[in-house]
Amino acid sequence: MKMKTLAAAILMAAPLTLAAFSSYAMDKVTLKLAHNLDTNHVVHQALAQMAKEISTASDGKMKLRIYPGGQMGGPRETLELLQNGALDMTKASASEMEPFSPAFSIFSLPYLFKDQAHFNKVIYGPVGHAMMAETRDKGFVSIAAYVAGTRSFYANKPIHTPADMKGMKIRVVATPTTIKLIELLGAAPAPIPFGEVYTALQQGVIDGAENNEPSYVQTRHVEVAKFYAEDQHTSVPDFLVISTKVWDKLSDEQKQILEAAAKHSETYEQELWGKEVAASRKQATEAGATFIKVDKEAFRTALAPLYDDFRKDPVRGEWLSKIENEAAQ
Ligand code: GCU
Structure with a gap:
């Protein structure tokens, strides 16, 4: 299989990458980044822009090589490759980070954010930054x-x-919180990797899924699931993740270049996102999709017990209070 061959080649190349780090330190470095999104996705576009910026800022000494479209598997696999030292960077949604730190489960709480400003304040402020460092001892940290x-x-x-x-x-996305969310709605959760959802829908193995509009369209799920119910239950960000070992081996100058480019990629992605949602909705409608306005209150009420679970748990309860406090200020 193509994916296996590629992953194996990268595994074999890994010692070379590490050797390059130790012998040249400040000199040349190529960081390998794999993710499961389409090249049309705005996160990929922001990463591609970041790769250019890194190269320019380092006079071509620092490179970011991107493997898109799930070539090396989904986030579960790529996060493991990071832990094994076989890959340097990946992108994972907050849900996919939940098994590594309870902090990330917070994003699976429905209707948590008052509005986009509240969400942005959390992810781009001190609370988000604290979360991004939470997985350090698991072998990776988030930098955007x-x-x-x-x-x-x-x-x-x-x-x-x-x-x-x-x-x-x-x-x-298989996490305890999302599984409970589906159960509270009286449905049956089916944890299936992102790249296999199209076939599962087509073959009737599942009846539906949940995602934002760009992913609904880019994955072509729109072709096999024509009804998009706008309940808007969660806002789950994606994170740009780097292996702790790789990060620690970078020189201060390399860290600064990477951090600055990561920061700019956040702004660029935000600029693109709104347009992308509008374009995806248009494309979905043209492909025959129906957008359904739903009574969000009914969903909010059915899902309220998730909040009780979080408040009972000291760690998750604390993250919840921190996020609620950001809305109050
Ligand atoms: C979103 C998100 C991805 C994630 C996917 C999923 O599209 O951007 O990072 O993998 O949802 O549902 O698996």
């Missing part, structure tokens, strides 16, 4: 966060209320 709009359910039949979801099989 990307907005990813809101996630809504889409299916092969219309959904207007939680009652319509009873018994439906819905794909989720």
Whole structure:
């Protein structure tokens, strides 16, 4: 299989990358970054821009080589490659980070953010920065966060209320919080990797999934699940992740170049995101999708027990209070 061959080649090349680090220190370095998004995705575009900036700022001495489209597997696999030292960087959604730190589970709490300003204040402020460092001892840290709009359910039949979801099989990113979320709506959670959702929908293995509009369209799920119910239950950012070992080996100058480029990639991605959502909605409608306005209150009520779970847990409860405090200020 293509993916396996590529991953194996990179595994074999890994000692060379590390050797290059120790012998040239400040000199040349190529960072390998793999992610599971399409090259049309705005996060990929922001990363491509970042690669250019890094090269220019370092006079070509520092490079970022990007492997898009899940060539090296999904975030679960690429995060493991980071831990094994076989890959330098990846992109993972907050949900995919949840198994490594409870802080990231917070983003699976429905209707957590008052508005976009509250969300931005959290992810680009002290709370977000503290979260991004949380996984340091797991072998990686995050150096940028990307907005990813809101996630809504889409299916092969219309959904207007939680009652319509009873018994439906819905794909989720496999985390305890998302699984409970689906169960509270009376549906059955199906943890399936992102890249396999299209086939699962097409073959009727699942009845629906949930995502933001750009992913709904770019994955072509729109072709096999025509009803997009705008319940907007969660806002789950993507994170740019680097291996702790690789980060620690970079010189101060290299760290500064990478940090500055990562920061600019956040701003650039935010600029692109709004336009991308509008374009995706247009494309979805042209492909025959129906956008359904739903009563969010019914979803909010059905999902309220998740908040009780979080408040009972000291660690997750504290993250929740921190985020709520950001809205109050
Ligand atoms: C979003 C997100 C991805 C994630 C995907 C998923 O599109 O940007 O990082 O992998 O959802 O549902 O798996």
